Amino acid sequence: MDLVLEWLVIVVAIGIGWWLGRLQRKTQVHVEAAPRKHRYPKAFHYLFDAYDSPTLDSFIQTLPVNRDTIHLHLALANYFRRKGEIEKSTSIHQSLLSHPEAKSTFSDRITFELAQDYMAAGLYDRAESLFLELSLSREWKESAVDRLLEIYEHEKDWGIARDKALVLDLKRNRKTQVRVAHYCCEMAERALRRQDLGEARHLLKEALGYDRYSVRVSLLTARLLMLQEAWDEALTELKRLEQQDALFLVEAIPLIQEACAKLSDPQKRLRILQRIWGLQPSSRTMVALALAIAEASGNNNEAIEFLLGQLDEHPTLGGVRALLTLLMPFAESEPQRWIQIIKGVLDSLLEKSQAYCCTQCGFAGRHLHWQCPSCKSWSTIKPVPWS
Ligand SMILES: [Zn+2]
Incomplete structure (x- = not known):
């Protein structure tokens, strides 16, 4: 130099x-x-x-x-x-x-x-x-x-993290409020896994105190209620997602389907899915609604018409896969074999699709993370409606 x-x-x-x-x-x-x-x-x-x-x-x-x-x-x-x-x-x-x-x-x-x-x-x-x-x-x-x-x-020392965060002035800090609510949710999930429902309920109530808009609290509370076989109460709890963040309604669909199955009420399932479809249309809701229409009507024709109409506007892999499933009974044995092969290809493509995206850093992935694995922010990963 x-x-x-x-x-x-x-x-x-x-x-x-x-x-x-x-x-x-x-x-x-x-x-x-x-x-x-x-x-x-x-x-x-x-x-x-x-x-x-x-x-x-x-x-x-x-x-x-x-x-x-x-x-x-x-x-x-x-x-x-x-x-x-x-x-x-x-x-x-x-x-x-x-x-x-x-x-x-x-x-x-x-x-x-x-x-x-x-x-x-x-x-x-x-x-x-x-x-x-x-x-x-x-x-x-x-x-x-x-x-x-x-x-x-x-x-993953969630209890220590919560206690330490509480030394800060949470009233002035919305980001830390959300963070502490997630610490409580992490502990509540552990409590649910060991079937300690009382502890889970206590932690979820505490989490709600820090973040009353937490979709995670509503989803976990619904799970807790379902473990107690309180199916209608669970469905009422999931309805709160409409006000909290409608994008997360799609996360409630498996719980809604399970609760309605336990209630033996396919019409209720159909009504709830139609409501979600009206509030926040998405690829996964479209598929769930098509299958619910088929079950409620007792044949596949109406559901096929619904999917054909929607796929024009939203051509998604999940929608095409559901359409093939509904068409299967109408096909001869040889075309049925082709449909199975195409469905296999679609399954492998769907495995690679990115159903969630971080609004903070753009990280995209197949699974829902409450804390972004890339930027470490909480509550910034959202479902992608048309993935
Ligand atoms: Zn991120």
Whole structure:
């Protein structure tokens, strides 16, 4: 590398660090800023991208530690962590914590960044102990608890996650209310699996207190009621989805079908599916309604007419598969064999279809996740009506 250029970049970098330090001293009452408020200038990253790792290593070793350069050290460590070079970022933060001037004025910020390094390295125990320490600080409490929740979510410690989230002011934070409601739902699902209906009911009531629009609470409450053979009450509970989020009505269809079968009431099933179809048409509702029409009418003709009419407008794989199923009894033995083959092909295509999508990051998948596996947001994955 050209020596003049290298020196020039060092001078520019120190200049930016000095300017940033000066600006912060002018504008901040407190010495340290909360992490969400702090943004490293993009210029740092463009600058670092221009150099290879050994050059940046030499640079950081020769860079003095003082109030004017501390942000440059932190920015460089952050850059290394983003690139996956966790050992380097950890080493910079540990070294800063051993420096008296950095420690006396930026201790909490550096500790927070070090804990983030530990998280990135998968050292959750170490990260947890640092975040717990920071959660006692008024200024860092919110950010530290947010990271602690990420750790407890990763470890599926839902009870600990709920208790820790409750130290935050939930009234001001709708996102955390939704998050805590899901922690209660996770625990309620565990209780349902071990047939502890009393505990499940208690947890679902608690979840509703945090998020009264939770579709997950309604679906789980309906399951709970069905375990108690309260079929009509379960159907009433599922009706709440109409107000909460009609897109999720499709998730209620298997429960509706089971409840109506237990009630031996195919007409009720038909009426409910027709209502859902009117409120929120979808591929899966179309198929369920066609099969319900066939069962209620006692023959397939009406259901075939319904599907042919809808497939013109919404040509979906599920709809075509249902149509073939209804046509099967009318076919001769040889065409029946062809229909079976085509249905097999459609089944394998349907297995690959993406019925759910995250409204936050665009993640798409075959199954419903209450927490997006990609962006980790809660309640952002929705059913795709025409998948
Ligand atoms: Zn997402």
